[in-house]
Amino acid sequence: MRRKVLIHILALIALIWTVVPIVWIVLISLMYHHEFASADIHLFPHQPTLANYVRLLGGAAPDWNGTAQGPNAYGPLIREGLLNSAQVAVWVTVLSMIVAVPAAYALSRVQMRFRQAGLLTIVATRSIPPVATTIPFFALYQGLGLSGTKTGLVIAHMTITVPLLVWIGTSFFGGLPPGLERMARVDGCSRWRAFARVVVPASRHSMTAMAVIAFITSWDEFTFALIFNTGTPAQTFPPALSSMFFQVSVPTDVASATVLGLIPPLLVAGLFQRYIRKVNLVGL
Amino acid sequence: MSTVTKPAPPGPAYPVERSTGRPRTPFSSRISPTRFGLLLVAPVAVLLVAIVIYPVAYSLYLSLSHTNPFTGVRRFAGVDNFQQVLSDPDFWHSTWLTVYYVVCVTVLASAVALGTALLLRERFVGRPVLMALIVLPWSLSTYAAGVVWRYIFSPQYGLLAAIAQQLGLPPLDLLSKNTAIPALALVHAWQFAPLGAYFLLASLQVIPDDLYKLAKVDGMGILRRFRTITRPYIRLPFAIYVVLVGGQAAMAFDLIYFLTSGGPGGASQTLTYAIYQETFQDLSFGPGAAMSWILLIVVTVLTAGYYVAAMKPGSGQDKAAEA
Incomplete structure (x- = not known):
């Protein structure tokens, strides 16, 4: 008791x-x-x-005692940030999926040489800390004109998402029934068609989970976004929030901006919760 | 019903490839499996060389050169930057803070994670609710967690300060010079303990209940039972979690940026924050890159070392069988 x-x-x-x-x-x-x-x-x-x-969000609302109050001066900054973040996250998701899915498939199911070595190399790039890549990226981007652009941020985010998705993807594809491709091949599919028409549809739930993880990872990334895009038209939500946080001292406004930024990833995670459940958490 | 069925066109009812006389094997089936696999991996390989390997190599080059921050002109500097960094007392101060931070985070996070996992193994009212809610901190963006805890710690408008005030205690500022690192570590642990809790819980649920019942019959106390039954099962997952959290703590940036910005007076200027300041505020790329290389090497060596130690044969499940 x-x-x-x-x-x-x-x-x-x-x-x-x-x-x-x-x-x-x-x-x-x-x-x-x-x-x-x-x-x-x-x-x-x-x-x-x-x-x-x-x-x-750009509207007017009375204060506690009924006095009229105009829109928040930081509204445009936050709204643009949310839009830019969404665009960047969608591009990161699409591009990362296009390259990572075939690679994850090959590294987990194709009877190929160099499989272990390839997987190890890709996973090893995951252990490189962002600080080690921000400095060279910053220097290179200044020369390439990619500093302060969404393209630049998408590329930077892919350094994180691509190895992550390959890693998660190999465990997903590895979990499919072993004879899947052989059956497809017996039915007359080529190797490529066995992958594109049989394996991909069979693993659409896992691939949804991968896409969600890529989206959330990009949305949550802070260091690259802060260093490359602060104060530029391509500024995403985290640096926008950071400017607001360090410049204004109205805690209630900052709190609502923070909550606004939490909604998209929580929404996406909530919608696809049953697919993400299966992910081996420690892979993240 | 009255539609007239058109006569089927001659030929097979399904599309066929135009026959060219000899049967054609599709390209992907003609090549060897290894080639097919390599073709699928090639995009990732090219991409990672371009956006990870090349930049990292470039950062090595930066760490070995002097860069003029205004003109961008570079010249070879040999190990000057490394020498400059290693002889700078600020660097050693930051190193010490990083070690301190990593230790605090690791201890707090693994304690909370283990405690939560042990708790979730028990039966109690509202367990499913707690199970579901416990991932919340982990699903928050790290920067958002920083802002969230600002509202707890802030001496002006924080929840803790308010509670202290209502209890008539002296004003409470956990982000002051002496407590900044432990306070930051607490937030870090708050965010990453759920991951460990889930991970450890999965291992705990494998342990047969009978083992505990037998041990109780044998008169073992709760600590003995933990040592002889539970520990062998969770040793390996625990080790993996500790490495994961420790490595993450060594790279922490978002939280520090939002909660203390390295302050007060450099009291939370860990290596990552020092690298950020050196490189992006003072625009001295050489020393910044040198510091990031030192951090990278130290973290990699420690992580690898720990893995080797933790995965020595003889640890883990086989001991559980003896218990």
């Missing part, structure tokens, strides 16, 4: 530890600045409002 009580207390602590920081920022984003700045800080807003979000 004492053990049961203890376990429930520990579970409660684990719950608080896990969710309170996130709940807190969401609650702040729903408060008027006036209420947040008042002397007594409390968890739940007395006067919950979506005004911070409305003003960030």
